[in-house]
Amino acid sequence: MSQFDTLFDRKAGNARKWADSVLAKKFGLTPNAIPMDLADLDFPVAPPIHDAVMARAAVSDYSYTYIPDAFNETVIAWNARRFGLELEADWLKLSYGTVPTLHYIVQAFTAVGESVLINTPAYDPFAEAVEHNQRQLITSPLKLENDRYVFDFEDLADKMARPDVKVFILCSPQNPSGRVWTAEELEQVGDLCLQHHVLLVSDEIHRDIVYPGVHFTSIWQACPAIRDHSILCLSPNKAFNLGGLKTSYVVIPDAGIRDRLAQQFAANSITSPNSFAIPALIAAYTKCDAWLDEMVAYVVAA
Ligand SMILES: Cc1ncc(COP(=O)(O)O)c(C=O)c1O
Known part of the structure; x- marks a missing residue:
């Protein structure tokens, strides 16, 4: 059993x-x-996460916290070990969830009336992050080919060429289609963003749950040149069911993009993390590889 x-x-x-x-x-x-x-799990959290949260709860102090070095070290190690992504501590910024972060990104990198591009079908909050901020939503519908969603590259290129389109929010792997984009597809997406000077925001939070035999590629690996013109949105929330802890992070190698988003975080008062967030993330990223692999295998077999 x-x-x-x-x-x-x-x-x-x-x-x-x-x-x-x-x-x-x-x-x-x-x-x-x-x-x-x-998109959350109907399983109890991994036992090491439960133990870490219980141990933290036993400390009678739920006041303001700070981000310890262990957060950066753990995030860097997880990304290297599981995804072959080499990150630097300076590139990381902790935030209060990917959806709020998409809102801050829209606020930071577009003006009211400018446009943000997404694919459809989409996870509803992608459109909400745009429309809640009085920006224009531009959509590029994915095409259904042989029961599989694919990009319509001609349409993407047309929409990115519009002068009002400043940001493209990519979902990789894609919610709701479940597509894990190939390196070739991602390279083309990255090239188009570079060609049209569109900031790429890659929401890769579903990357941890990919079926055996399918390889997840980050857009940075498929198109290294996009790295300095992009923001990666990551978190342990999907793999480990931690959405209620309201914690995620972005990775931004370019200092200019990073500073601009930092200003927007300050404008929205993104300060210390939830008391339970860092212990839970560290437990997930250091003690739960086997649990995650077993969970994915179980879901695949079901
Ligand atoms: C593509 C995608 N991004 C973001 C989120 C939510 O992230 P968070 O809970 O960190 O705001 C979800 C949740 O289903 C999602 O599917």
Whole structure:
């Protein structure tokens, strides 16, 4: 019997996905419907994460925190070990979730009335980050070819050539299609952004959950030249079910882009992390490789 066979009552943790009131309001569903909309795990967190949070809870101090060096070291090691990505500590910025971060990025790198490009179908908050900030949403629909979504490169090039389009938010792997983009596809996307001077924002938070036999490539590996014209959005939230801790990070090698976003973080008062966030992230990134591999294999086999 696998640890993932145990039934787990998500309602006990106030999981939004399983809340009858939310399901009724959002989808008109009756109580006890089985929700399939929200991308979180219906498994308990990995035991080392539970232990780290419990140990932190035992310390009777939930006041303001700071970002210890161990955060940078752990993030750098995880990215190198799992993805072959060599990051530097200076490039990392902790934030309060990828969706809020997309809002700050839109605020920082576009003016009201300018445009942000996304692919459709899209995870709803991509459009919301644009529209909540009174920017124009420009969409480039993915094409369905042989039951697989692919980029429409001609359309992407046309839209990026528009002078009002300043930012492209890429979802890689893509939610909702599940596509893990190939290195060739990503190279073309990167080249187009460079050619049209469009800032690339690559949301790669689903990269940890990729089926065996499929290789995830970061856009930085597929198109190294885009690195200094881009922002990577990463977090342990999808792989380890930590969305409620409201913690994520961005990686920005270019000092100018990084400083601009830092100003926007200051404008939104992004300061110390949640008391439980750093212990949970460190436990996830140092003690849970085997748990993650087992979880993905279990989901694939189901
Ligand atoms: C592509 C994508 N980005 C971001 C998020 C949410 O990230 P966070 O919880 O860190 O705001 C999700 C959640 O499903 C997602 O699918």
